[in-house]
Amino acid sequence: MNSFELNCIEFGYGRQPLLRDITLTLAPGRIMGLFGHNGAGKTTTIKLILGLMAPQRGSLSVLGGQAGTPAVARQIGYLPENVMFYPQMTGREILDHFARLKGAARSQVPQLLEQVGLEDACNRRVKTYSKGMRQRLGLAQALLADPRLLILDEPTVGLDPVATAELYRLLRCLRNRGTGIVLCSHVLPGVEPYIDQAAILFKGRLQALGDLPSLRARAELPVRLIVRSADSQGTLTRLNGSLPRLSALVKDANTIELVVAPGEKMAAIQGLLGSGLVEDLQIHQPTLEDLYCHFMDIGSQEGQ
Numbered sequence: 003m004n005s006f007e008l009n010c011i012e013f014g015y016g017r018q019p020l021l022r023d024i025t026l027t028l029a030p031g032r033i034m035g036l037f038g039h040n041g042a043g044k045t046t047t048i049k050l051i052l053g054l055m056a057p058q059r060g061s062l063s064v065l066g067g068q069a070g071t072p073a074v075a076r077q078i079g080y081l082p083e084n085v086m087f088y089p090q091m092t093g094r095e096i097l098d099h100f101a102r103l104k105g106a107a108r109s110q111v112p113q114l115l116e117q118v119g120l121e122d123a124c125n126r127r128v129k130t131y132s133k134g135m136r137q138r139l140g141l142a143q144a145l146l147a148d149p150r151l152l153i154l155d156e157p158t159v160g161l162d163p164v165a166t167a168e169l170y171r172l173l174r175c176l177r178n179r180g181t182g183i184v185l186c187s188h189v190l191p192g193v194e195p196y197i198d199q200a201a202i203l204f205k206g207r208l209q210a211l212g213d214l215p216s217l218r219a220r221a222e223l224p225v226r227l228i229v230r231s232a233d234s235q236g237t238l239t240r241l242n243g244s245l246p247r248l249s250a251l252v253k254d255a256n257t258i259e260l261v262v263a264p265g266e267k268m269a270a271i272q273g274l275l276g277s278g279l280v281e282d283l284q285i286h287q288p289t290l291e292d293l294y295c296h297f298m299d300i301g302s303q304e305g306q
């Protein structure tokens with residue numbers, strides 16, 4: 003059973019349509035990155051999955067049931083972008099309260115407080131918490147009742163680097179246990195190593211969807227090769243013989259940056275290794291951020 007299935011979804015807040023023709027499926031045990039510019043429709047998509055609103059067209063099913071029903075909602079963990087709690091309550095009281103609402107075992111509360119590193123602060127009022135501590139409490143709240151679908155909107159905001167690494171380790175464990183996870187973030191380099199697929203929204207449309215290799219294949223962005231050799235100019239002269247269309251920048255006497263089309267990458271690497279002059283070679287594939295910018299550009303060109 004899929005974590006959710008959205009089929010040809012259309013939605014607008016007023017007369018103006020916002021989400022158009024959104025078809026999106028998340029399998030259990032997968033992490034989907036949901037990306038897009040401010041106002042692209044990410045939070046709106048999440049609200050539809052949570053069942054807070056219904057689409058005007060299309061259909062959706064969540065964990066095999068109807069979005070928003072108590073049976074489905076109980077199995078979803080959600081961390082909103084701007085997490086807010088009653089400031090006068092302690093961390094433990096807040097988590098107890100949410101555990102009751104969700105029908106989660108109370109024994110989970112101390113466990114989760116420890117897991118997010120709040121055990122020492124759990125009896126302090128939330129108004130005394132730092133931003134990162136409030137975010138950790140939000141995470142603990144989302145993890146109550148062992149959700150089968152976890153939706154996290156900017157989960158690393160306010161977290162220090164160690165807490166961020168711990169969060170991603172935890173998400174990997176949950177994913178391996180079969181939890182479907184949606185990560186919404188503008189920090190693309192941070193999430194890149196952890197996602198199984200990316201969904202990129204542009205003005206309410208799904209501009210790109212797939213895993214990184216398939217998005218790279220579709221985008222056909224160039225690959226950068228950073229080459230260290232004893233003699234930059236000599237290496238380049240030899241390469242130019244076999245690869246006349248090569249775009250290269252000599253950075254210094256020992257370093258060259260080559261920019262090659264993906265289809266020419268292997269020929270360039272073979273040429274470099276065959277030259278006998280190369281001491282080190284770094285291959286830089288297009289990053290998630292490169293792909294995101296590419297698909298945003300395509301979206302704006304199509305919109306013109």
Ligand SMILES: Nc1ncnc2c1ncn2[C@@H]1O[C@H](COP(=O)(O)OP(=O)(O)OP(=O)(O)O)[C@@H](O)[C@H]1O
Pocket residue numbers: 015016020038039040041042043044045046047
């Ligand atoms: N309750 C609402 N009533 C009317 N318009 C809304 C409402 N909520 C959101 N919108 C509009 O819908 C569009 C999409 O908003 P949404 O919050 O889904 O974007 P987002 O992709 O999550 O953006 P961000 O990255 O800034 O959080 C925006 O133009 C926003 O102004």
